[in-house]
């Protein structure tokens with residue numbers, strides 16, 4: 001499995017959702033906001049910024065599922081803009097403070113929504129590469145969880161979710 005295959009799976013899921021929900025309008029802004037929300041949900045599960053609490057992070061699989069919700073929307077945004085010629089998963093082996101990466105990623109997403117250039121799109125992937133490394137997720141982990149959630153998304157649509 002490579003990134004190109006993930007783009008293909010995402011295109012099929014997006015088409016299915018658009019047909020099921022009868023979507024006619026441009027949903028770029030909605031998907032952009034969805035990505036920002038998913039990023040916040042991911043940060044929330046890591047609890048990295050909760051200096052006021054001694055409770056630890058959620059289980060690894062919970063964090064991974066939140067992570068791949070973001071991956072769905074990143075792929076989807078790339079498909080909307082035609083930025084799909086990315087060959088390699090961004091392996092960024094940089095030890096960083098999670099809170100700092102989350103803030104940087106949030107800024108990268110917002111910057112892209114405001115002016116969706118390919119350079120800005122690639123900057124989001126870079127941020128998610130740094131996030132994956134610091135959350136100890138390999139590309140194989142991400143692909144496995146992506147496939148699982150992709151299938152669940154079909155189920156949810158079929159069950160009238």
Ligand SMILES: O=c1ccn([C@H]2C[C@H](O)[C@@H](COP(=O)(O)OP(=O)(O)OP(=O)(O)O)O2)c(=O)[nH]1
Pocket residue numbers: 013014017068069072073076149153
């Ligand atoms: O055009 C779309 C719209 C949605 N999704 C996927 C991405 C993500 O995996 C899921 C939406 O996130 P989630 O499962 O958190 O949905 P929710 O409606 O926020 O769920 P909940 O009410 O359980 O929080 O749907 C797509 O792939 N393409």
